[in-house]
Amino acid sequence: MVTIAELQAFIERELPQSGIVIEHLGDKSARVRKPITQAHLRPGGTVSGPTMMELADIAIYVALLAEIGIVPLAVTTNLNINFLRKPSAECDIVADCRLLKLGKSLAIAEVSVFSNGHSDLVAHAVGTYSIPPVS
Secondary structure (H helix, E strand, O other): OOOHHHHHHHHHHHOHHHOOEEEEEEOOEEEEEEOOOHHHEEOOOEEOHHHHHHHHHHHHHHHHHHHHOOOOOOEEEEEEEEEOOOOOOOOOEEEEEEEEEEOOOEEEEEEEEEEOOOOOEEEEEEEEEEOOOOO
């Protein structure tokens, strides 16, 4: 299994624009946090949909790489998200990801997104990742 420090270094090097912080890795699961700034807000003072989608997508990537090792070419093939309520603009957003299926070529995951410190979900996503063949 890959460590938080190894994955954090990889994400910071390869996806520096994401600004995410890996908080936890578990058995086929991960928790990641994204600090929210003015740049992530849309009119009306809420966190933008693309920001929440990015966090959900990276949460799946992190959970997957924690299980299979750092395989940069694992890619999203599908991501569906439901926005449930307005997230707080004053809090970071957090994503809890759980891998539902981890096969040789595909992984399917579920992600719960919420405002840090709040229990109500702000979004729910399901995504599929393609895993490249091992050479």
